[in-house]
Amino acid sequence: MNKTQIKSQATSKYIRTSQYKSRRVLEQIKGKSYSEARLMLEFMPYRICKIIIKTLDSAFHNMKQNLSINKKQVRIIEAYANKGPILKRFQPRAQGRAFPIKKPTCHITIKLET
Template identity: 30%
Template sequence: MEAKKGYKAVAKNLPMSPTKIRPIANNLRKRPVVEAVAILETLPNKGAGFLKKVIESATANALFQNSKLDEEMLYIKELLVDGGPIQKRIWPRSRGKADRLLKRSSHISVVVDEIGNTGE
């Protein structure tokens, strides 16, 4: 019998480097959803807004798929921040030279599950 994975939400091609989002995400893993959203609302970072939106989407998916769940009983089971496609641009420099400008993007995936659910 396969263990239940939880309720998932994914945001792709977000216009921000994953190295800027990961430190925020590292503080949210294994926390209750309500506590994580409260933390994200107080942070001024652009990445915090992206994370909050994906966590709220995963929570809404969980509540939609299982009406018996309570938002207070959900926690962040899995939170991944991966690199997305990189846009390469030219950055003009002095004396006719050029550097390469890499515009990085991110993929965020969140899995929420019920507190006390061991996947049986």
């Protein structure tokens, strides 16, 4: 039986969180089915989960545009977070000094297939 595999992906860029915090969540959903991963994300206590759910839904709807697909057949083959640009700010301190603040960003990519 030679079934064609349908693949799709979605990327969220310039997300205002560290790539390490994102990877912690993405590692847990890698290899899971779409519906199982979405359920896991809804009950995780991390702030990044809402953004990952949006990216996951976007990847699923990118795939669904072509054909009617069963949610249970869709699997996450890749989920990763790459480093984005760092926003650099300064906090004023005593005696005219300045304390640097680094606000990291990341790019989240999720790839699905049937």
